Amino acid sequence: MNDAVAAKRKLLVVEDDPGLQTQLRWAYDDYEVFVAGDHDAAIELLRAEEPDVVTLDLGLPPDPDGTREGFRTLKTIVEAKPDTKVIVVSGHGERASALTAIASGAWDFYQKPIDIDALGLIVARAFHVRDLEVENARLAGQGANDNRVLGAMITGAPEMRKVARTIERVANLDVSVMLLGASGTGKELLARGLHEASGRRDGAFVAINCAAIPENLLESELFGHEKGAFTGAVKTTEGKIELAHGGTLFLDEVGDIPLPLQVKLLRFLQERTIERIGGRKPIAVDTRIVCATHRDLDAMIAQQSFRDDLYYRLAEMVVRIPSLAERPGDAVLLARHFLHQYAPEMNPGVRGFAPDALQAIDEARWPGNVRELENRIKRAVIMADGKLVTRDDLDMASAAEEGDEAWLNLRSAREAADRVAIRRAMTQSEGNISHAAKLLGISRPTLYDLLKQYRMQG
Numbered sequence: 001m002n003d004a005v006a007a008k009r010k011l012l013v014v015e016d017d018p019g020l021q022t023q024l025r026w027a028y029d030d031y032e033v034f035v036a037g038d039h040d041a042a043i044e045l046l047r048a049e050e051p052d053v054v055t056l057d058l059g060l061p062p063d064p065d066g067t068r069e070g071f072r073t074l075k076t077i078v079e080a081k082p083d084t085k086v087i088v089v090s091g092h093g094e095r096a097s098a099l100t101a102i103a104s105g106a107w108d109f110y111q112k113p114i115d116i117d118a119l120g121l122i123v124a125r126a127f128h129v130r131d132l133e134v135e136n137a138r139l140a141g142q143g144a145n146d147n148r149v150l151g152a153m154i155t156g157a158p159e160m161r162k163v164a165r166t167i168e169r170v171a172n173l174d175v176s177v178m179l180l181g182a183s184g185t186g187k188e189l190l191a192r193g194l195h196e197a198s199g200r201r202d203g204a205f206v207a208i209n210c211a212a213i214p215e216n217l218l219e220s221e222l223f224g225h226e227k228g229a230f231t232g233a234v235k236t237t238e239g240k241i242e243l244a245h246g247g248t249l250f251l252d253e254v255g256d257i258p259l260p261l262q263v264k265l266l267r268f269l270q271e272r273t274i275e276r277i278g279g280r281k282p283i284a285v286d287t288r289i290v291c292a293t294h295r296d297l298d299a300m301i302a303q304q305s306f307r308d309d310l311y312y313r314l315a316e317m318v319v320r321i322p323s324l325a326e327r328p329g330d331a332v333l334l335a336r337h338f339l340h341q342y343a344p345e346m347n348p349g350v351r352g353f354a355p356d357a358l359q360a361i362d363e364a365r366w367p368g369n370v371r372e373l374e375n376r377i378k379r380a381v382i383m384a385d386g387k388l389v390t391r392d393d394l395d396m397a398s399a400a401e402e403g404d405e406a407w408l409n410l411r412s413a414r415e416a417a418d419r420v421a422i423r424r425a426m427t428q429s430e431g432n433i434s435h436a437a438k439l440l441g442i443s444r445p446t447l448y449d450l451l452k453q454y455r456m457q458g
Contacts, residue, residue: 010049023116038061053086054084087123155330176289176313179321183368184369185324186369222239244288248290253295346381357393360394422447
């Protein structure tokens with residue numbers, strides 16, 4: 001019996017007339033029905049049971065002959081659980097009440113006197129629509145995997161997909177790879193993706209940030225040391241290069257390696273052997289090097305602060321990573337990912353973003369790239385009071401992006417602007433053509449024509 005009840009859909013009936021309460025409870029035997037007679041009882045049941053559908057009588061105490069209390073209840077329900085299908089039932093000024101109810105977030109409106117069968121059809125349709133929404137969300141969640149490249153990186157931008165394809169092509173080649181990009185663009189994630197796509201995936205992936213380790217300790221971290229090599233060396237310790245034998249070593253911020261150590265690293269790359277500090281015996285090591293930096297190595301080579309022969313050894317394949325601002329639409333994709341990652345633990349009530357928040361995320365330049373975006377979303381999830389993260393939660397001002405380049409060819413400029421706008425609309429609408437067309441202010445056929453004209457995937 002309990003299993004059967006648990007399987008029923010939950011319906012909340014907000015009605016103050018005891019006779020109608022009994023009648024409606026009996027009429028909706030297919031559902032698990034909860035009945036409330038006023039605002040406070042309705043909201044308490046809404047939070048406790050989270051019904052998908054609510055029928056709401058506008059005439060509630062202490063204003064049973066008016067609509068004020070009913071509309072107050074509607075407002076609270078919509079704010080507390082925006083996906084609820086609220087069917088407003090009223091006999092007060094039918095047309096005006098209907099328009100106000102729909103504008104306030106009600107799903108449908110039914111005029112008294114109540115016909116149980118007719119209202120039952122509306123309730124059944126509301127449940128059906130809610131089922132479709134849940135299924136669409138599930139499919140969208142599966143579709144999110146289509147935005148993953150190299151296993152873990154999330155992107156829908158052609159610029160980043162091109163980077164991923166390049167990395168996949170070189171993954172199984174025995175070449176050193178240098179990743180060039182600003183801080184926070186995901187260089188370590190790409191390096192790990194390269195390792196996982198290579199024949200070395202069963203070996204270790206070892207990462208070291210060369211800028212985060214004091215210069216006098218960096219050599220020991222990379223090459224290891226023998227027992228007694230220096231004060232405090234109480235045991236023999238393998239370095240990161242040796243620990244990555246058979247796998248991949250990721251050298252982040254390689255531009256911060258001091259010149260004397262650059263010589264020793266170059267020797268390893270040439271001979272594929274190392275000597276620990278204090279050691280006399282060369283050790284053969286089969287380690288692939290992937291490195292990254294946000295610094296201008298060409299300028300450093302010109303200033304003789306970075307060896308050109310080491311650069312050519314490290315940069316057999318150079319991959320330039322676009323900033324988040326150069327990947328239109330990705331900020332929204334990543335924001336949704338981070339929200340679903342952090343909300344369950346930090347603020348389970350948060351379910352998504354308000355439209356103004358999505359606009360702010362999309363418009364921002366994100367100088368700190370993905371790392372800045374992640375931190376901002378994490379903070380917003382913690383600070384959010386409602387179900388949806390707002391622009392205020394993000395602590396972001398509205399600012400439309402301005403182009404940085406002066407285009408000389410007007411047709412090319414228009415096409416580039418169209419591509420960016422379409423990509424962003426498709427991202428915000430999660431691939432829904434009708435919604436994307438509305439965001440762009442054009443018809444569906446026009447959007448289809450543009451997708452075809454610009455050879456963009458619909």
